[in-house]
Amino acid sequence: MQGPIRSAILRYKCSQVDRFVAGASRGRAIQQKALLDKVGRASSSEFGKLYGFDAIHDIDSFRRQVPITTYEDYRPFIQKVMEGNVEAMFAPNTRVLMFAMTSGTTNEPKRLPVTEKFYKEYRESWQLWGTGVYRDHESLLRRQTLQLSSDWQQEPTPCGVFCGNISGLAATSRPFYMKRIFALPACVIKIRDFAAKHYTSLRLSMASNNVGMFITANPSTLIEFARRATNEAESLIRDIHDGGLSEAYEIPADVRSELRARLRASPKRARQLQRILDRTGQLRPKDVWPRLGLAATWTGGSVGVYLSQLPEYYGDVAIRDHGISASEGRMTIPFSDNTPDGLLDYSHHFFEFIPAEEHGSPDPTVLAAHELTAGHNYFILLTTSGGLYRYDIHDMVHCSGFVGEMPTLRFLNKGRHFSSVTGEKLSEHQVVTAVSNTLADLGLPTCTFTLAPTMAEKPRYELLIEPGPQLQQAQQLATRLQHHLSLVNEEYADKCRSGRIDPVAILEIPPGTWEAFRANRSRARGNFEEFKQPCLVGDMHFADNLPSPLESASARVAS
Structure with missing residues (x-):
């Protein structure tokens, strides 16, 4: 009906x-x-x-x-609103539903009020986007949608209103006529551990072959999710066969209890998955869900580097960009496939x-x-x-x-003072703080550096420095810097824990590189003395494009 x-x-x-x-x-x-x-x-x-x-x-x-x-x-x-004084920012009696959590440009994270009016506009915007998707792919109304969201009730404020992820609030307030189209019940957002959440999501969604759309913000998550399916294939097939949910993962007891009714034994489906695994050696989404027609994710900016990897796991699916959106608000609505334009x-x-x-x-x-x-x-x-x-x-x-x-x-x-490869939004201020604290921990002198992203199988950040005492402790430097970056930016820490970003590495560059770089950058405007070394860049090819100094040396990486 x-x-x-x-x-x-x-x-x-x-x-x-x-x-x-x-x-x-x-x-x-x-x-x-x-x-x-x-x-x-x-x-x-x-x-x-x-x-x-x-x-x-x-x-x-x-x-x-x-x-x-x-x-x-x-x-x-x-802060006043979080303490219960809504009139600091809003009209009297304005209802604040939650505070969206995201990393700030300093060491203090941001908490953004989500008012009733803001949330209404948020939902209307997403409904426009979703309607465009279903208009162009009406068969998806007969398929299940797999959407990954995060908890909107992660930590309370002094006034009792919770901080969390606004996508989780949306997951718990879907209209009645759409609830059954989603493969995951809303309680899955309560699983904090990313590995446990992804395993549970795979266990629930792979019990059906009728998933038609996968929605997640970052394409790196699509890749990680697909790889986990193969890595956990034996356990997933056993759970689907027996009607269980692995005890190897930390899943809250109340979530396990709520999921119990959904965990039906399905020997027939388990045999189908086993045949796929025997034939291909993998449990790729394109084989597990033959009706999969669309992946909805960001495609603009640096995350585009993942798009070329998607066909290996998801086949020839259409890609619909989410649009430019953040905790602060949605900015664009794409109405066509395979373009970031909205x-x-x-x-x-x-x-x-x-x-x-x-x-x-x-x-x-x-x-x-x-x-x-x-x-x-x-x-x-x-x-x-x-x-x-x-x-x-x-x-x-x-x-x-x-x-x-x-x-x-x-x-x-x-912007020029930020880098965001998978949504971590590192700021230059955070990087300077982390590097300074790292050098202090190790008793090392300060030095000229730039932190830059790079891409191998997964992205990571490299700290580019010339030869000096810092490189004599390269391994310890990388370890401590990873620790301090995770402390100053909670989203960077989360992306590393989930395997979407590899730990930071130290890259030795030839002596004289920074002098040549400074000269090249300031030559046109004659401001050599006023030149400011970029402590953070967002260009994945930054290290490759550095000028060659007169004195060269072979580069090496320590991580």
Whole structure:
């Protein structure tokens, strides 16, 4: 019965997508209305009074009253909200559902308020994206969807509202007509250990051959998930045959209890999987789920390096980008397969843009969405119902075109002071802190360095340094640096624990390299003395492109 209901609802939802796309022709007016609505709701808050929200009546006055902001501008206000004072940032009686957790640019992680209004907009945006997927792949309504999410109740705040992952909140509040389409029950998000969660997800989803779509934020997770299926093949097949769930993994007792009804013995399915394993030597998703038609994941920026590996495990599936999204808000909605380009989510947030070449300057040009130029790169400033205004999220995007008055964008990378290979969002400040603490631990002098990502079978970061006393303790240096990076950035620690990033390594570069690098970079502007060594870069080919010094030496890696 739910199949016909889903099809009928899809037809209605498709009309909403059509209205959203058509509405882009009026995007300029809709953007101003979105801005004034958000400012008006918060005008009585402490933050609103501080910045004179009552004096804001259009975009120009908004820019005069509110400077470009970063998370540190909000930290004291968010702390008050976490202590129960919602009027620090919002109107009286505003309901805060949770705080989204993500790494900050300093050693302190970010906690972002998710208000009822923000969450409503979040869900509407994802529904537009999902409707586009099902419109183009209607057969998926008859298949199961495997989606990996994280817990939205990970740690409580002083006011009792939890911090966690907003995707987990969405998993627990799906509409009734969609719940059965998902292969995993919501309780799986309560499994904290990544290996246990992935094993449990495989155990539940592989009991069926009818999975049609796999949704996860990062393509590196798709690769890790597929490899785990083969590595754990014997245990998975036994559990599916017997109706069990391996005791080798740390799974909360209440989750095990809730899952018990789903863990039915299926000798027939176990025999099918065994035949696949005997024939191919693997349990690849493309063989386990022959109806798999779509993988939904990020494709823009540095994560694109994983896409070439997907056909080996998933076959010739379509890829639908999630769009540019973060804990701070969703920014684009892709409506086509196999492209990172998405239409700006112009109806839910207010957007401004800084030309990439001016980002970080004292008085940059700031453009509205309709003022962008196709083919140019920009940094996003975000204003949301979550209490952020002109917020520099440090995302560099490329304007690939327009729909009506609104741009289509693709994600390029985090800003020059960030690196994010699999979503870890390392900041230069965090790297400097970690390296300084590492050298202090080992009693070593400071030195010139750059931390840069590189890609082998998995990505990792390499600390590039010239010969010196640091290299005499290269192994200890790598071990301690890994420890300190994990301390200052919880998402980096999580990606390493889950096997998506290999531990940091030390790369010796020839003596004189940094001098040559400095000379090359500063030659055009004659600012050799003012040149600042980049302590963190996001370019995976950075080490390969360093200039050759007059004095060379063979490089070696210690990890």
